[in-house]
Amino acid sequence: MSLGIGIVGLHEGKSMLKALTHSVPDSVSHGHLLSDGEPGRTEHCHAVGAFDIDAVKREAAAKLVPGLHYPDSIEDLLDHPEIDIVAIYTPDSTHAELVVKAFEAGKHVICTKPLVNDLSHIRPVLDARDRSGKRLMVGQSTRFFEPFAQQRKRTLSGEFGEIEFVDAQYCHRMDWFYDKSPWAITDSDWIFLGMSHPLDLLRWYLGPIKSVHAIGTISALGREVGIKSPDIYSVQVESEDGRLGRAFGHYGLIELPSARNAIELMVYGSRGTSLAQYHDMRLKRTGDGGPEVTEDWLYQERGYFFNNEVHGMHYGEFARYADAFAHAILTGVAASPELDEGIDVVLLMEAARRSAQCGSPVQIQDVRQEAGLG
Numbered sequence: 001m002s003l004g005i006g007i008v009g010l011h012e013g014k015s016m017l018k019a020l021t022h023s024v025p026d027s028v029s030h031g032h033l034l035s036d037g038e039p040g041r042t043e044h045c046h047a048v049g050a051f052d053i054d055a056v057k058r059e060a061a062a063k064l065v066p067g068l069h070y071p072d073s074i075e076d077l078l079d080h081p082e083i084d085i086v087a088i089y090t091p092d093s094t095h096a097e098l099v100v101k102a103f104e105a106g107k108h109v110i111c112t113k114p115l116v117n118d119l120s121h122i123r124p125v126l127d128a129r130d131r132s133g134k135r136l137m138v139g140q141s142t143r144f145f146e147p148f149a150q151q152r153k154r155t156l157s158g159e160f161g162e163i164e165f166v167d168a169q170y171c172h173r174m175d176w177f178y179d180k181s182p183w184a185i186t187d188s189d190w191i192f193l194g195m196s197h198p199l200d201l202l203r204w205y206l207g208p209i210k211s212v213h214a215i216g217t218i219s220a221l222g223r224e225v226g227i228k229s230p231d232i233y234s235v236q237v238e239s240e241d242g243r244l245g246r247a248f249g250h251y252g253l254i255e256l257p258s259a260r261n262a263i264e265l266m267v268y269g270s271r272g273t274s275l276a277q278y279h280d281m282r283l284k285r286t287g288d289g290g291p292e293v294t295e296d297w298l299y300q301e302r303g304y305f306f307n308n309e310v311h312g313m314h315y316g317e318f319a320r321y322a323d324a325f326a327h328a329i330l331t332g333v334a335a336s337p338e339l340d341e342g343i344d345v346v347l348l349m350e351a352a353r354r355s356a357q358c359g360s361p362v363q364i365q366d367v368r369q370e371a372g373l374g
Ligand SMILES: NC(=O)c1ccc[n+]([C@@H]2O[C@H](COP(=O)([O-])OP(=O)(O)OC[C@H]3O[C@@H](n4cnc5c(N)ncnc54)[C@H](O)[C@@H]3O)[C@@H](O)[C@H]2O)c1
Pocket: 008, 009, 010, 011, 012, 013, 051, 052, 053, 054, 057, 074, 089, 090, 091, 092, 094, 112, 113, 114, 139, 140, 141, 142, 180, 181, 193, 314
């Protein structure tokens, strides 16, 4: 059985549309077949339709993938009986309203990161979820990129021993993003828009976070475009069980030297360390006195992840999390990150934002209480 997906927001959402409908253009099929018999990316879900408030985006999507349902209202999309999961890729500040609508229409939800960018949006989303009895997965794409998935598997197998420190970054020059999406200047904060990747990775490895100490400043590019909140953040966290982590983000830098990747996750364990990288699709690891090992999936997996557009969009990660969520719904098992874990990351992002503003550590419990979560 395969669940039907309706997509809302057709820029990043168009990557999801393409990921669900286009065959994989080289030998890497992951064993799944599209309905026309071509090798594809998902087994448990398929695209049914898509909506964007911009008619031009809808027309472009209908040209890219003819034969699906492209209504001119969100209500028509939500009414479609073959849509089981609504996948949301609209500006950060609109997520909560659309998630609530999707739950009220009786649908499961995939919401891209960040889940929400305002503390007051959490309660309505939780209440709507509880009323509907449906499920939500946050589209934390980095977790599903091959090196990060392999790093996780090796960590859980105990290969690196006890995890003692986690160091994550996402650095990316964003002038192109401001041109395309001016809402990033006025309606979000890089602590949500960009730092949702590394902060989610800290939460993934360290479990619930107890306290956060952050600093932030605005880059030359940020000043030029007129952002009001930092686009450079450095965040230190302590988990509830006393382990440490740090996250770094810079959205006004020039270019990274090739030794570094935009997203990196360094995991320090008592018996080994490992570094996962995005885009280069590498995992480097050391442990127990053995030689350093580098695994590089770029040429094996670029068809699945990038459609051979080295380096391309997020086709592989989006397809993987959609498939994992659909499989979890169909079999009744837990997926990750679902809503409660996603809310933990929102609390962490908000605590970091506040700490950077006030200059002192912020306790997650205080933010949780303010959000009305006890
Ligand atoms: N790695 C990732 O998972 C990843 C990468 C990039 C962006 N994102 C997230 O995806 C979201 C969208 O980012 P983007 O780069 O596509 O932004 P964008 O500005 O390029 O596109 C947003 C689209 O949503 C449409 N839209 C706006 N309000 C809408 C509404 N109420 N109903 C339907 N459509 C609406 C707009 O017309 C536009 O086409 C953001 O939350 C961003 O943080 C995630």
